[in-house]
Amino acid sequence: MARQTEGALATRQETAGKYPLSNEQLIEFYRLMYLSRRVDDREIVLKRQQKIFFQISCAGHEALLVAAGMALKPSYDWFFPYYRDRAICLALGNTAEEQLLQAVGAAADPASGGRQMPSHWSSSKLNIVTPSSSTATQCLHAIGCAEAGRYFSQHPESAAKVDGDYREFKNVKFHGDEVVYVSIGEGSTSQGEFWESLNTASNGKLPVVYVVEDNGYAISTPVEANTPGGNISRLIANFPNFHFAEIDGTDPIACYNAMTEAVAYCRAGHGPALVHGHVVRPYSHSLSDDERLYRSQAELQADALRDPISRMQVWLMREGILDADGINALERKVDLEVQQAADVAVAAALPTVDSILKHQYSEDLSCTDARFATEPAPSDDPTERTMADLINTCLRDEMRRDQRIVVFGEDVADATRAEALLDPKVKGKGGVFKLTAGLQVEFGSDRVWNSPLAEANIVGRAIGMAVRGMKPVVEIQFFDYIWPAMHQMRNELALIRWRSNGDFSCPLVMRVPIGGYLTGGSIYHSQSGESIFTHTPGVRIVMPSNALDAIGLLRTAIRCDDPVLFLEHKRLYRETFGRAMYPGPEFAIPFGKAKIVRPGKDLTVITYGAVIPRALQAAVKLHRETGIDVELIDLRSLAPYDWEAIAKSVRKTSKVIVAHEDMKSWGYGAEIAARIGEELFDDLDAPVRRVAAMDTFVAYQPILEDAILPQPEDLYRAMADMAAY
Structure with a gap:
């Protein structure tokens, strides 16, 4: 486990040669840091002029984030940033103009078309995946994204377009050694999704680089009130397969060394890495906050002495890389760039009211598409099958047709341990209702597996996979236990297409047994609550009452480009009512047709x-x-x-x-x-x-x-x- 302390700048001579940067790279490093700060400052001016409506800064985090951007590859690696990550996005290729277009809410804002507040970075071109304002949810998306990258590299044929499919697979690109970046503030490490993601990253030895940007405060709550012992690195130090580094996040050289080492560890396939950078917050949490109300002057002055902009400026002059004139010239050029970007943004056209509903659902292959209206195929087999039988059959049909489909959830596999799978006396679980029975045996453990007992983990990972172009069909074991996943469903799954203005999508299927009439199901196995989810725009919801509708609607759910909540009434799984003959592998029913x-x-x-x-x-x-x-x-x-x-x-x-x-x-x-x-x-x-x-x-x-x-x-x-x- 590699650790570096806040004194790392003083030991530059010991570390600088390990991952050397040329003078040109060091100058670019400073330019990006200064650019990030000046965009922050320009937004503050625009907010005070009432030309933008919210501002939250990256100030104090610039050294750590530019180092991360320089250690990683845009459009190759994948990025799940949070709202402090202005500097890494600039380092990856985002421009000041693009960021300021978002600040004013312009129609031309490439991240969201005026739908997200500033500092919600998004670019499918650069593999920067649209984030929400929710804290830590993106950690599970990063896990799913890394799993998808690994799956595609091991099954390259799965990325080929399926014959007869209507959609173009979006974001199915892989290299075999790409790394997934995810960042988080130290306050957000209290969230359950962060810990759930660490579990899966560790178990799977996934190539995920976590960056914890520790500025000591979660708005007004200091780190010692948020994190036991006040240090997240000490809490997570025993996770296996991880590379850890704790560094002074205001020291550019220490940051670059730590980030390149972490990225190399992940790229080599050794497992995940976590870089814990101690940074500062020279500005308040946001422009809506006044940190003077809860921080002492002595503390603020101490942070000011560690400002990474000032530190690198002094270091460049001391090392003879730039003199005062050179720094002034660089800064004037950046100031002009930011001023021109602001002028463009302020003059930009605003989104029109008629654009509001655009990209709420798929406009290429909606589940309501008439192409899903097909008739049952003739069959020589008169056997009438139950809803449970035909759901299982549909999953088999679609998994044979489309190798991007994976199935996971609690207890959905036949067995997890190899000796059980090989034992002919072991029949296999295949779900508590047996609807996924035999799928793992036929398709293998890399396409059907048991998840941890954590519903947010199931849905969050599925979102990350779907963003990468896979088609997860996941199961929540009982509707009664869906609530830990509600955060992922309401704030992430439903919104990714709309909030990115159609730049990203995550079409996946959540199968959920629901309902009562069970004779003994009781409080926690009999709930209904579909109205809570029908109140969420962006997600399609169906509930079949019979076997034929179940197979037809499930096939549409899997093949369409919308996220779908597929509700299966437990009482109807094996009822005599509603049985049907197998209608063939192309039978489908469009949504929205009673x-x-x-x-x-x-x-x-x-x-x-x-x-x-x-x-x-x-x-x-x-x-x-x-x-x-x-x-x-x-x-x-x-x-x-x-x-x-x-x-x-x-x-x-x-x-x-x-x-x-x-x-x-x-x-x-x-x-x-x-x-x-x-x-x-x-x-x-x-x-x-x-x-x-x-x-x-x-x-x-x-x-x-x-x-x-x-x-x-x-x-x-x-x-x-x-x-x-």
């Missing part, structure tokens, strides 16, 4: 999932006993949903019930009911009614569960009452 399960003229019932067979049972009984004819609509797709089918049916019947399994209040049906009332009021002969679960959790005792969840009897009574209105 199905009329039972045509009718007197009353419309709109529902989905496990309520479908219960509503059908109630409708058949009602017709048999009273002659009332219920039209039953299976939405199948929750986001988007088929408003045209709903409106057509309501205009025909003039009476409507919206039913769902989740709690009634603030549930999915409320939005459908509200829209019907708003847009179809004149077509109604009765108020819209909802049938749903009680506003509580599902209990363990079956008597209680039956009372909590909507039953056929509840639906029957609601239909009869509505018909009689």
